Amino acid sequence: MKSLLSLRVISKLRVAEHIIAIDLVSEDGEDLPVYEPGSHIDLHLAPGLSRCYSLYGRNSERNVYRIAVLREHEGRGGSRHIHDQLSLGDVISATPPRNNFPLHTAPHHVMFAGGIGITPVLSMAWSLWERRESFHLHYCGRSLDRMAFRGELTTAPFASNVSLYTNDAAPSEQLDINGVFSDTPPGTHFYTCGPTGFIDWVEKNGALYNLDSAHFHHEHFAAEIDTKGDEFEVFLARSKLTVNVHENETIASALLRIGLEIPISCAQGVCGTCITTVLEGIPDHRDQYLMDSEKKSNSLMTLCCSRAVSKRLTLDI
Ligand code: FES
Numbered sequence: 001m002k003s004l005l006s007l008r009v010i011s012k013l014r015v016a017e018h019i020i021a022i023d024l025v026s027e028d029g030e031d032l033p034v035y036e037p038g039s040h041i042d043l044h045l046a047p048g049l050s051r052c053y054s055l056y057g058r059n060s061e062r063n064v065y066r067i068a069v070l071r072e073h074e075g076r077g078g079s080r081h082i083h084d085q086l087s088l089g090d091v092i093s094a095t096p097p098r099n100n101f102p103l104h105t106a107p108h109h110v111m112f113a114g115g116i117g118i119t120p121v122l123s124m125a126w127s128l129w130e131r132r133e134s135f136h137l138h139y140c141g142r143s144l145d146r147m148a149f150r151g152e153l154t155t156a157p158f159a160s161n162v163s164l165y166t167n168d169a170a171p172s173e174q175l176d177i178n179g180v181f182s183d184t185p186p187g188t189h190f191y192t193c194g195p196t197g198f199i200d201w202v203e204k205n206g207a208l209y210n211l212d213s214a215h216f217h218h219e220h221f222a223a224e225i226d227t228k229g230d231e232f233e234v235f236l237a238r239s240k241l242t243v244n245v246h247e248n249e250t251i252a253s254a255l256l257r258i259g260l261e262i263p264i265s266c267a268q269g270v271c272g273t274c275i276t277t278v279l280e281g282i283p284d285h286r287d288q289y290l291m292d293s294e295k296k297s298n299s300l301m302t303l304c305c306s307r308a309v310s311k312r313l314t315l316d317i
Helices: 078-084 115-130 148-155 177-182 196-207 251-257 294-296
Strands: 004-018 019-026 042-047 049-054 065-070 091-094 111-113 136-139 162-166 189-195 215-221 232-236 241-244 275-280 299-300 314-315
Touching: 019 078, 019 275, 042 065, 042 078, 049 065, 049 078, 049 115, 065 078, 065 115, 111 115, 111 196, 111 314, 115 136, 115 148, 115 189, 136 148, 148 162, 177 196, 189 241, 196 215, 241 251
Parallel strands: 111 136, 111 189, 136 162, 189 215, 232 314
Antiparallel strands: 004 019, 004 091, 019 065, 042 049, 042 091, 232 241, 275 299, 275 314
């Protein structure tokens, strides 16, 4: 496992309603590890409080990581901690960048961003522009004052490749999703980031156009996960321990109950941090991270939210 980075907060600015942007530099002033557009880092905010955030800056910048955080009033505390308690000069630890949402080789790229889902997509747009590749970015928000970086997007050198839409606009000014899919060159790749409902809406419409499903890529900004279900048993093959996972418990919290702490970041089945090998049994996959083929193989599962179809699972822990 790579060692954690030590990052200092050098800027904290409001960039839209309920959204702040934070710049982080290496505590020792050295360059930071290079990242690809679409990458995220996990911030370790406090003991037991770790959250992942996409990097929205230009990945050619070597000395700063830029993140933007939406205050989630109904969230589990990570965004409130950043909004209310993180201050200029604070030093926090973070994982080096990881990328679950990379750009692919394609003649044309179409990105859809919903709300704060703009963050990885903005980094992708800068990278595609720097590489002189063909792309268009469709950015949807509830209203203009809730859309972070719209100033940057409308003045960027690629501003003509960006379209903004708001829920409160006239129907004729809303995103014409069917127009987008019926008018893209062959081989186009599609990238969507935002809430689950937004991603589903984009991809369900895309599926009507006989496009290659391997050309659709997404990253959930937040997921609604139901972690409830019947009690089942988990056997840990390496530790030789057995634990019952109760009706309202996750496997991760059942393991914590018996003193085993596994790495958790999003706790919503979207980041992949808690993926574990399944040796026996059939998982009930509730995450948004694993690919369908991985889910069908029954050999991997996320412990922060997925449960079991079988009465017992054996995990490689
Ligand atoms: Fe993110 Fe489980 S902690 S998928």
